[in-house]
Amino acid sequence: MLRLGRHEFDDAAMLVMAIVNRTRDSFYDRGATYAEDAALDRVRRVVDEGAAIVDVGGVKAGPGDAVDETEEIRRTVGFVARVREEFPDLVISVDTWRASVGREVCAAGADLMNDAWGGHDPGLIEVAAEFGAAYVCTHTNGAEPRRPPHRASYADVVRSAIDDTVALAERAVAVGVPRESVLIDPAHDFEKTTWHSLEITRRLDEMVATGWPVLVSLSNKDFVGEALDLPTDRRLTGTLAATAVSAWHGARVYRAHEVVETKQVLDMVAAIRGDRPPARATRALA
Template identity: 45%
Template structure:
């Protein structure tokens, strides 16, 4: 697909999606996914939203600041001790309940466990964001038996297990092939293609050089024909590229998100909601997908 700007953007086979109660047209729309981690050891906020009231407030604030959906997680991706499924559910379900009762924002839950996914969907989540690439095939069964959308992410480690010194002969090609194989698994378990999103897994079992190359070659992932989620916010590849700590990575995060969109991503997972929404709305206008809200200059 050639955009009015002249950019060649890979086509999405089924760009118009109903996710929860919201309609998205990913042929001309960028969705901003906010992040709420109800964990004491999350990658970015280090437990600032672990308390229930803080997690709910963060979710409400994200919706108010214009997030298209809010991703709620109870277990970090990083290696660590196993958390029982019941405890994971106890962390995320109250946040989902509170947000679903007050907003029509799309709610996703970041989990790899089928039992947590079942409870989350019953509470109001309409996306299951699995960062383990369907490590447990029963997760696909849960999604297939619902109206939820499934995010399939590239990662190579066992859930919560270390994966030291990852090696790739062709990082983009290997990520593409992995995602294609897991999409085929999801389809075989009954998940319709119209409810599948793919995520190349920036930094997940990859070093900074891998992630930078994968970002450059994102059109190869977008060519699969599914909406691509780019989870780039504040990640180590930004910090290592710019030699900056997490609190100082906003500019790099916005640059990485914008580059990802121009290379085919349609959803960006971001911590700073207001800045990210403004950046993505500006990109939509540049691409000819959105009209200015208050045109006055030289008119």
């Protein structure tokens, strides 16, 4: 069982986490949902499309506009409260590395702390435990928030991802986050070359084998663009291929921009695997 805040999901469920950026400089949507009303419209749309989780972010992951703690709180807290009021049964995640932000958004109704920078602020785990929120343990190899990767090197990138995220997961449980509410994320592109992200995808079953539920954030990432030599706005097909491989290996949560397409891929993989019956099965039966 996977528990995200007040919500429980069975072990076969594969969940789409829709990205909602409250930033002016997102690498993908270029600020399309920076305005609060536009962001709320996106939440309404992705819920209709089948997203089980929305992931609200107030700071771009990479270099860009400076966003201090006060501004990140301004962008996220009131918005989380609005989403919680309109969608009481929706899982609300917040993408942050700051404990101070985590405390405010949890008080406003967030269910999940998506710690994008792998425990950089150790207090964020304590906040998740205090509020009964779920927690994502991300592999960034100790990188500073918003610093671009430079000559990333590993003896074994998958081993590093497993060791670091499992250690963080065990720490989360030790401070009071329920075990069934802790996820691990190999963090494609974060402090990684394209070769590293491809290898993590190829060997994702090794992370799944740890027993911790795995979250992947693949959507339109640079490793997809470099693998296919495509710009950001033409990476959907490659993203969906990586999604299918990750689903076959057993990842549980998929952070995505395109909800409908991602959900169709997950449903198809589940049908092939035998976890989901076809929506309609009449061929050759008449």
